[in-house]
Amino acid sequence: MGSAVTHAPAREGLPRDSEPRHGPVKSPRPADLKRRGRRENLAGYLFMSPWIAGFLLLTAGPMVASLYFAFTDYNLFDAPKWIGLDNFSEMFGDPRWRHSVRVTLWYVVVGTPIKLLAALGVALLLAQKRRGQAFYRAAFYAPSLIGASVSIAIVWKAIFSDDAVVDRTQQLFGIHAGGWTGDPDLIIYSLVALTVWQFGAPMVIFLAGLKQVPRELYEAANVDGAGKLRQFWNITLPMISPVLFFNVLLETIHSFQIFSSAYIVGGGAGGNACGPADGSMVYTCYLYVQGFENSRMGLASAMAWMLLVAVALVTAVLFWSQKRWVHYEEDGR
């Protein structure tokens, strides 16, 4: 994008870490510089230490442990028993696991594009100069602040139940499908609707991207007689393609990790953890069921690592594909 390009040379000119930032005017001896640098590094690490300790103890440590558990039979009570790849072969042979993979893929493939389209559409509207634009931006962003909360999931469940708002509205149009949350085929769409409604974060990023597109390009296109659609297709989209790529990447990874909304809309404490007939049984829901309801932590760890590998693969494919459609201007890339 334009700004990244203009700034790039300036960034190169910034002092490196090894160079003194507020160094004395006299040219210092290299050894002094080195020592000072090391001291500064030490201070930096010291300031970071609470975070580093937290990361090692609460993220890295458990992750390494779960990698080990993935190859064991572990029920939390007895010592883990090494069983090699048995967890993985059981996983692939389990129809309920395959079902959860299907539900998750469906959610990602349907939900993510709709959400991004909504975000882009609203961003295009909000990018125009209008009175009260700041208010609208805040208003459209608001759902993203609360969307992930438990209370919204509960409200969502109520909205999509029998005889509630959605059911009555569809009845006006002669559709008598009943509430979505009780229907194993429809409940996933109420979750898609929930994630689409939270388009605020990608919208803000799109908005930033749109503002970076140089006005001259549009003016030139206007002179050449290009219509709005043409301008969008040939100017806006290529110019914001790096932002688009970033959003696709982030939202895809997010979607794979959906848990709390599926768990709560799907029933939560009502006996079934993940919707009628496992209708909202997304991957992490099944992971939770195996780990915490069936006490099979080894299997649950294996599932978690499988998810990590899958998400990594998808990310790799996205990065590979960006060469074909992401346009970094004047950058030689």
Added chain:
Amino acid sequence: MQQNGHVDRRTVLKAAGASLAVAGLGATATACGGGTGSGDGTVTIRYSWWGADDRAQRINKTIALFEKKYPKIKVKTDFQPYTDFWKKFNTQASGGNPPDVFQNAIGFLRKYDAKNVLLDLSEQVEAGNLSMDGFRAGLDKFGEIDGKLLGVPVGSNSMALVIDKHVYTRAGISPEQGWTWDDFYAAMERIRDKTGRAGDSGMYGVMYLYDLYLRQNGKAFFTEDGLGFTEADLTEWWTKAEKGVRSGIFADPKKVAQIKPKSAVSAELAGSEFTWDNFTVRYTSEGKSEYGLAPIPTTDGKKTGQYLGSLMLSASKRTQHPKEVAQFIDFMVHDPEVAKIMGYDRGVPATQAQYDAFTPTDEVNKAIAAYEESLVKAGVLETITPHPNGADICEAAFLRIGEELGLGKRSVSDAVKQFFTESKTALSS
């Protein structure tokens, strides 16, 4: 853009790290919360149970009585709904920090005994801190597994057909002890035709009812170490279920799924439901109608296959105060005042002294007492089906797969196969 992505990822990581750190602090705080002793000999024991607010209020009153009698023992309480309770308990127990004393049920005794979580209370009985005398109907043996006393019953209950009385009156049906399954299905159709409501809420996924049906036919849901029925048995049961859902004598599973955790009977989706007899207390507070109890249908006109079930109090093996815990359980099962406060909330009191102390005055509790007495009189009560390690997971799978069948997401043969696969895994681990 690269720059942008970079910053964002770090921010996200930091935020994640921070929230994890906060979560970690929370965990440490709870872990330290188990402090038990203090200088003046006062000890604190932790007591947790599953239930709702009304049960909590009653229990808190009984605890106040206990603390008055034993001023040196303080009781810290904690409660959740049923499924959440077991998740939390499982996590606490695996972390070596289970509550000192907790509510328990038959399906969990072997499971947690195998995991070395439950305290054998017989030592405390010998030491005179806990009396196992004065229990009704052989209930004192109820919590004994392999010669160990792992749970002490607080009340007894049995399966019943909980009915919406108004619906049954409108349909002109009054079930009597010894009615058969044919009578039952005819009644369900009649309710559907006369009242426009499904007769039953969906009995095909209720493990405890299918157990009774099997017992009427000389089998049972579980043996000591496995399932007590064949795929052919279950195919027969679920074929009838599929028909029943289609013909509308069982409630629409889609609707039942949405009103959870409310019951289908109190939500007026069905005229009746097979469940434990003390549930009328809950339904009365949930729904608008009046609720009564009808007998379990039979195969031969006599045998219902019924037995008493029970909620129990168990102690954890890791408790540092076995004596105080035993005194607490002893007080809760024998003290007459406790019975007056608790009523039939956890079933009909297990000891004769408590049973005599509480005389129900309202219709609902009177009906429960009458129902339990009628079972004793009819002589239908037998010994309980064993619950092997993994029984709780089988019960959940039975309910879930039954629901999937009702929703039309699985064929009968597919459902049967899936249940046998899952229960095999659960019972072998």
